[in-house]
Amino acid sequence: MHETPEDLARLQGLLDDSYDRAGIHLREIVTPERRLSAEQVCERLEGMRLLVVATVTADGRPITGPFDGIFYRGAFHFGSSPDSVRMRHIRQRPWVSATHLPGEELSVTVHGRATVLDMNAAENKGFRDAVLGIYVPRYGEQWMTILEGGMYVRVEADRMLTFNGEGL
Numbered sequence: 001m002h003e004t005p006e007d008l009a010r011l012q013g014l015l016d017d018s019y020d021r022a023g024i025h026l027r028e029i030v031t032p033e034r035r036l037s038a039e040q041v042c043e044r045l046e047g048m049r050l051l052v053v054a055t056v057t058a059d060g061r062p063i064t065g066p067f068d069g070i071f072y073r074g075a076f077h078f079g080s081s082p083d084s085v086r087m088r089h090i091r092q093r094p095w096v097s098a099t100h101l102p103g104e105e106l107s108v109t110v111h112g113r114a115t116v117l118d119m120n121a122a123e124n125k126g127f128r129d130a131v132l133g134i135y136v137p138r139y140g141e142q143w144m145t146i147l148e149g150g151m152y153v154r155v156e157a158d159r160m161l162t163f164n165g166e167g168l
Helices: 005-021 024-029 038-044 085-090 121-138 143-149
Strands: 048-056 063-073 075-080 095-103 106-117 152-163
Touching: 005 024, 005 152, 038 106, 038 152, 048 075, 048 085, 063 085, 063 095, 063 121, 075 095, 075 106, 085 152, 106 121, 121 143
Parallel strands: none
Antiparallel strands: 048 063, 048 095, 063 075, 075 152, 095 106, 106 152
């Protein structure tokens, strides 16, 4: 885990606030015992996790697509080519929703604003190192060209909801 105690406290506050603001129907399904704590979220989301990310077109239509998601310091991050459709949307309209849903046993959904990251900035060194630690062993040093040519964002979540259905 890359999260600091402060990251975990901030994430737990977000999870609690999001649950408190959830509608009746969701709270009937995601009962307190089916929620994940901040620490459990971080443990379950280590490494690369597939995300479905929704962006909005210029005429207000939602569009979704898969991304490699990396949960780092209590937030989802993802990247793509700067000229991809969804990255163009994010530069123009940064509001996104993203869900990690590997099956019926787990769901993590965030709604928020995508912030473009400068992967060469000192404040993003930890995330850059985490990305390299995931992809270089898998694809080799040539993956560095993808990192250098890509656009990466962090989702600044306004809401995050979890569902833990393991053992049900």
